[in-house]
Amino acid sequence: MDSMSGRGVAIAILAVTIFVRADAWAAPPAGSAERFLLDSANHERATRGVPVLEWDDALAAAARRHAERMAEVGAISHQFPGEPDLLARASAAGAHFSMLEENVAFAPSVAELHQEWMNSPPHRENLLNPQVDSIGIAVVERGGELYAVQDFSRAVADLTIEQQEDRLGALIKARGLELLTDRDQARRACSTGRDTTGDTRAFYMLRFDTASLDDLPDGLKRTIESGRYRQAAVGACASDQSGGFTDYRVAVLLF
Numbered sequence: 029m030d031s032m033s034g035r036g037v038a039i040a041i042l043a044v045t046i047f048v049r050a051d052a053w054a055a056p057p058a059g060s061a062e063r064f065l066l067d068s069a070n071h072e073r074a075t076r077g078v079p080v081l082e083w084d085d086a087l088a089a090a091a092r093r094h095a096e097r098m099a100e101v102g103a104i105s106h107q108f109p110g111e112p113d114l115l116a117r118a119s120a121a122g123a124h125f126s127m128l129e130e131n132v133a134f135a136p137s138v139a140e141l142h143q144e145w146m147n148s149p150p151h152r153e154n155l156l157n158p159q160v161d162s163i164g165i166a167v168v169e170r171g172g173e174l175y176a177v178q179d180f181s182r183a184v185a186d187l188t189i190e191q192q193e194d195r196l197g198a199l200i201k202a203r204g205l206e207l208l209t210d211r212d213q214a215r216r217a218c219s220t221g222r223d224t225t226g227d228t229r230a231f232y233m234l235r236f237d238t239a240s241l242d243d244l245p246d247g248l249k250r251t252i253e254s255g256r257y258r259q260a261a262v263g264a265c266a267s268d269q270s271g272g273f274t275d276y277r278v279a280v281l282l283f
Contacts, residue, residue, distance in 0.1 A: 072156060089121040107183070214279050235278070
């Protein structure tokens with residue numbers, strides 16, 4: 029339930045519609061309450077054909093601070109007076125994401141924590157959501173009760189400008205175009221939204237924001253497949269971001 033007192037579970041969901049995998053972090057130690065809940069969640073997902081979750085240390089740190097606060101207050105909530113909300117907690121811990129969700133609960137045993145979440149449709153939906161790929165968990169004991177937080181995300185890799193350009197450039201090169209090494213023109217196009225060089229050669233420009241550099245936009249793929257262009261330049265620039273919500277802004281020029 030969503031009240032700040034009484035036995036039960038609570039839920040909060042923040043989501044956007046852009047996704048990308050990120051690198052995995054180390055799992056919690058064997059025998060810990062956090063490891064039990066991680067393994068239990070991944071068992072539930074695996075038996076349903078849903079990809080398992082990777083451990084995220086930043087999410088775990090955010091979950092730990094909130095679990096400690098719940099234990100201190102002796103109640104469950106997603107935010108107490110004077111406490112940062114879920115988005116701010118995850119961002120401050122260093123998480124980068126395009127989707128964010130949270131389950132909270134308290135119970136006398138770790139097995140009951142997991143069962144409460146699985147018995148509650150909205151919390152089970154969070155736990156089994158195929159669109160999230162990362163998790164951080166914290167469990168704090170106080171007065172014979174275990175106060176637990178599960179923070180889920182769709183993680184976004186924290187890449188430099190050059191790494192973003194290299195990833196997207198590799199996809200374009202794989203489609204048969206020559207990739208130009210001079211990125212200045214494309215970077216200016218990324219920053220301004222237009223070509224600023226005065227180049228008179230016919231070219232195609234696309235600037236877009238995305239959290240995934242694993243594939244090209246459909247419109248760009250169709251343009252490349254038209255056979256009208258032989259060369260490409262890729263430039264990345266800083267994008268508008270809110271807290272830990274992360275995306276990439278890139279421009280592609282075709283010649």
